[in-house]
Amino acid sequence: MNAPAPAASFKPQQFKSDVKPVWCPGCGDYTVLSSITKALAALEVRPENVAVVSGIGCSSRIPAYTTCYGFHGVHGRALAAATGLKVARPDLTVIAAGGDGDGYSIGGNHFLHACRRNVDLTYIVMDNRVYGMTKGQPSPTTEPDWDSKLSPHGTGLREFHPLVIALASGANFIARATSSDPNGTAELIAQAVRHPGFSFIEVLSPCVTFRPEQRSWKDMVHPAPVAPTDDPARAARRLMTDDGFNIGVLFAGHRKPYQPVKSATPRSVAELAAEFVL
Amino acid sequence: MTQAAKAMTSVSVALAGSGGAGVMTAGNMLLEAAAQAGYYGLMTRSSGPQIRGGEAAAMLRIATTPCDSVDDRYQVLAAVDWGNVARFAAELPLERSSLVVGDPAQGEPPEVFLKSGARYAPVTLKAIARKIPGGWPNMVALGLLGGLIGLPSAALRAALEKSMKKGGDALAASLAAVQAGVEEAAKLGARYPLAPAPARSSRWLITGNQAAGYGAIRGGVRFVAAYPITPATELLEWMAPALERVGGTLVQAEDELASINMILGASYGGVPSLTATSGPGLSLMIEALGLGVAAEIPIVVVDVMRTGPSTGIATKTEQADLNLAMYGLHGDAPHLVLAPNSVADCLLTTQWATHLAETLQVPAIVLSDQFFGQARAVAERPATIAFAGARQRAEPNAADYKRYVLTPSGVSPMAIPGTAGITYTADGLEHGERGTPSSSAADHLAQMEKRARKLDSIDYGEHWAQIEGEGELAVITWGSCTGAVREAFARAKGDGVSGRLLSLRLMSPAQPEKLRRALEGVKRALVVEQSFGGQFMRYLRGEYDLPCELTSFRKPGPLPVRPDEIHRKILEWSRA
Numbered sequence: 119m120n121a122p123a124p125a126a127s128f129k130p131q132q133f134k135s136d137v138k139p140v141w142c143p144g145c146g147d148y149t150v151l152s153s154i155t156k157a158l159a160a161l162e163v164r165p166e167n168v169a170v171v172s173g174i175g176c177s178s179r180i181p182a183y184t185t186c187y188g189f190h191g192v193h194g195r196a197l198a199a200a201t202g203l204k205v206a207r208p209d210l211t212v213i214a215a216g217g218d219g220d221g222y223s224i225g226g227n228h229f230l231h232a233c234r235r236n237v238d239l240t241y242i243v244m245d246n247r248v249y250g251m252t253k254g255q256p257s258p259t260t261e262p263d264w265d266s267k268l269s270p271h272g273t274g275l276r277e278f279h280p281l282v283i284a285l286a287s288g289a290n291f292i293a294r295a296t297s298s299d300p301n302g303t304a305e306l307i308a309q310a311v312r313h314p315g316f317s318f319i320e321v322l323s324p325c326v327t328f329r330p331e332q333r334s335w336k337d338m339v340h341p342a343p344v345a346p347t348d349d350p351a352r353a354a355r356r357l358m359t360d361d362g363f364n365i366g367v368l369f370a371g372h373r374k375p376y377q378p379v380k381s382a383t384p385r386s387v388a389e390l391a392a393e394f395v396l
Numbered sequence: 397m398t399q400a401a402k403a404m405t406s407v408s409v410a411l412a413g414s415g416g417a418g419v420m421t422a423g424n425m426l427l428e429a430a431a432q433a434g435y436y437g438l439m440t441r442s443s444g445p446q447i448r449g450g451e452a453a454a455m456l457r458i459a460t461t462p463c464d465s466v467d468d469r470y471q472v473l474a475a476v477d478w479g480n481v482a483r484f485a486a487e488l489p490l491e492r493s494s495l496v497v498g499d500p501a502q503g504e505p506p507e508v509f510l511k512s513g514a515r516y517a518p519v520t521l522k523a524i525a526r527k528i529p530g531g532w533p534n535m536v537a538l539g540l541l542g543g544l545i546g547l548p549s550a551a552l553r554a555a556l557e558k559s560m561k562k563g564g565d566a567l568a569a570s571l572a573a574v575q576a577g578v579e580e581a582a583k584l585g586a587r588y589p590l591a592p593a594p595a596r597s598s599r600w601l602i603t604g605n606q607a608a609g610y611g612a613i614r615g616g617v618r619f620v621a622a623y624p625i626t627p628a629t630e631l632l633e634w635m636a637p638a639l640e641r642v643g644g645t646l647v648q649a650e651d652e653l654a655s656i657n658m659i660l661g662a663s664y665g666g667v668p669s670l671t672a673t674s675g676p677g678l679s680l681m682i683e684a685l686g687l688g689v690a691a692e693i694p695i696v697v698v699d700v701m702r703t704g705p706s707t708g709i710a711t712k713t714e715q716a717d718l719n720l721a722m723y724g725l726h727g728d729a730p731h732l733v734l735a736p737n738s739v740a741d742c743l744l745t746t747q748w749a750t751h752l753a754e755t756l757q758v759p760a761i762v763l764s765d766q767f768f769g770q771a772r773a774v775a776e777r778p779a780t781i782a783f784a785g786a787r788q789r790a791e792p793n794a795a796d797y798k799r800y801v802l803t804p805s806g807v808s809p810m811a812i813p814g815t816a817g818i819t820y821t822a823d824g825l826e827h828g829e830r831g832t833p834s835s836s837a838a839d840h841l842a843q844m845e846k847r848a849r850k851l852d853s854i855d856y857g858e859h860w861a862q863i864e865g866e867g868e869l870a871v872i873t874w875g876s877c878t879g880a881v882r883e884a885f886a887r888a889k890g891d892g893v894s895g896r897l898l899s900l901r902l903m904s905p906a907q908p909e910k911l912r913r914a915l916e917g918v919k920r921a922l923v924v925e926q927s928f929g930g931q932f933m934r935y936l937r938g939e940y941d942l943p944c945e946l947t948s949f950r951k952p953g954p955l956p957v958r959p960d961e962i963h964r965k966i967l968e969w970s971r972a
Contacts, residue, residue: 166815166818188819189822190824191660195657198661202658202662206645206666207813209814227653228653230650231650379640380643380645390613394600394602395598
């Protein structure tokens with residue numbers, strides 16, 4: 119559909135649009151945006167061959183901040199839209215992106231099934247453990263005792279563990295990143311895009327407005343002490359016991375990506391009617 | 397019996413039995429045989445709530461003219477066994493001249509069937525079948541029904557050969573069992589012979605669900621995502637291998653929220669896309685349909701309506717999703733709603749819906765129903781119509797590209813991912829011409845007007861409605877009531893009452909000027925629909941300035957609307 123890419127080197131700036139983000143100053147999502155543009159430049163893809171798909175929330179505004187094709191859909195359904203797009207257009211690089219509420223709460227079912235389905239796309243969740251756009255309600259990853267107007271005594275609910283869920287559901291690539299390390303995150307995103315099948319990256323991306331204490335995350339994160347594994351059992355133990363601040367690729371599997379069966383010799387539409395003709 | 401022995405232009409027969417008795421197999425073969433003999437036909441089915449092994453009934457109408465409706469009564473009810481068949485009594489009305497055939501070894505027929513005054517003729521189906529090695533009672537019943545209505549043996553043979561392609565002993569046994577049934581019929585002293593078949597024409601044997609699926613593919617659909625739901629599942633099961641054969645894809649989604657968002661994603665990628673569901677699924681899809689409207693992404697949603705609300709009666713028909721399809725979306729969200737008016741018309745209507753959705757870059761909802769979807773009809777070969785996806789695409793590197801540019805027609809060229817120099821973000825947020833989110837009143841109004849304008853930018857031609865007949869009286873109807881209304885009018889002609897039939901195919905956008913012209917000279921109109929609350933009546937009152945007096949005839953599902961009840965209503969109403 120497009121002219122061949124010129125040999126010129128790719129620059130992150132090419133992937134950044136001139137739309138001004140709605141994010142608060144200091145929001146972790148700025149650096150995630152910058153990591154995405156760096157990753158795309160490193161991947162040497164052209165913006166028109168990339169689609170960034172999202173649902174609703176602060177971080178879900180990200181498609182319009184890139185120069186790629188963007189799809190800003192309804193709340194919780196980014197993975198469904200991204201799946202349809204990638205299956206219909208396997209030639210595109212498809213990145214779904216959003217927040218913890220969008221992905222793990224309202225979109226939780228699609229998260230499970232996107233991991234299972236293993237379509238070759240990348241899912242970036244900017245997790246700040248709060249609903250920011252609606253001004254500070256607890257999300258599935260919020261600590262049970264975190265007070266808010268909507269849940270004055272905390273939710274009392276155990277946190278959702280997205281990486282464990284992703285592994286149990288069949289995601290083919292699982293990584294944790296931090297917005298405090300834009301270059302490291304860019305490298306993880308590039309790896310995720312290159313890895314066949316469904317790749318999931320959880321990015322710790324603080325909400326400085328409603329969770330200012332998350333500023334300290336930058337001091338708590340540390341590189342994962344062990345190399346990535348392709349053994350789900352080892353990965354499960356690692357993910358169940360990690361401190362939530364291990365950064366790096368935590369699982370990289372070998373599942374075959376979802377590939378719909380297509381007839382090698384497509385027939386004409388008229389031939390389909392043969393079964394009806396008397 | 398002399399009256400019954402007169403050649404009939406239409407005969408209705410039913411074959412019932414418990415699960416595994418093979419009544420559907422035999423019913424399908426009887427319909428095929430009738431088609432082979434040159435008749436038209438319609439087969440509907442009914443089954444109990446059990447997943448497997450419940451009782452079932454194949455209900456057929458065979459006639460010398462196309463059957464778009466069930467008839468009022470069945471001339472023959474045959475049962476391989478009686479099990480719980482009495483539960484279908486309301487669906488199987490009999491009359492004095494009807495015949496009830498059952499195997500006395502399986503017990504007596506339920507009283508509810510004999511109350512009609514129908515004659516009971518015991519036939520030892522099982523014992524007869526047992527005398528033929530490999531013979532089955534359902535095949536004896538098939539021969540018996542074929543014999544009673546006078547189908548030529550060659551047609552029955554052709555039907556068996558077509559569905560038992562392996563031939564061999566199984567075919568020979570079935571042919572012998574069918575022949576035994578035909579001989580048994582001759583002993584019954586009752587016949588319901590069909591008048592000679594009409595001149596041969598090119599015909600199809602197709603269900604409404606298959607027709608809708610095929611229409612979609614003809615219209616260009618190459619991606620489907622869907623979640624199983626009765627009674628839409630067969631549409632999807634037909635499309636899965638069919639799409640594969642033409643280079644398309646079907647994805648089974650995790651739920652209807654996923655289905656609709658998957659097809660939005662695929663269509664955003666430039667591939668015409670569809671999902672099919674029923675009322676509960678459509679309810680779940682409503683939010684994302686609004687996204688399709690706002691982001692101007694064409695999609696087609698086929699709703700094979702069933703009896704609601706909630707889970708309702710999942711296997712039965714009703715026309716009560718009209719409100720949801722028309723008015724369920726939040727905000728002001730102009731979109732297309734279409735409805736087929738016969739089993740075969742599911743093809744044209746779905747193809748047209750795909751064409752319109754693609755042309756106007758808007759979601760289209762097609763309101764089929766369980767009656768159409770699961771009925772199999774012998775119909776004239778549907779015309780080949782040129783409607784195909786015709787989405788206006790933006791050129792690569794178009795100067796100063798604006799995805800939602802305000803055009804006179806309201807349709808703006810759509811950039812398809814992969815096209816250089818014109819990237820944009822499709823957005824459910826209100827936006828300006830470039831697609832950039834905007835909360836300005838001016839943008840909201842301009843984009844709202846654009847989205848409304850495009851639906852009025854094309855001439856929907858003659859397909860907006862089916863219009864037949866003349867006169868000062870009219871019946872306005874839609875969907876699966878159409879066939880019954882047509883037949884009621886044909887009967888009313890014999891009573892000296894005639895009028896116009898108007899069946900709307902394009903429900904949204906409403907066509908007030910076209911309807912006004914179609915009703916010129918009409919003084920009174922009867923509105924016929926299958927909904928308890930009169931959704932279609934309210935729709936007509938809300939969308940149209942009707943120049944005539946309106947009377948409502950309505951009933952809910954699950955029973956089909958029959959010609960006689962409308963015929964009687966037309967007589968009573970026209971003389972009031």
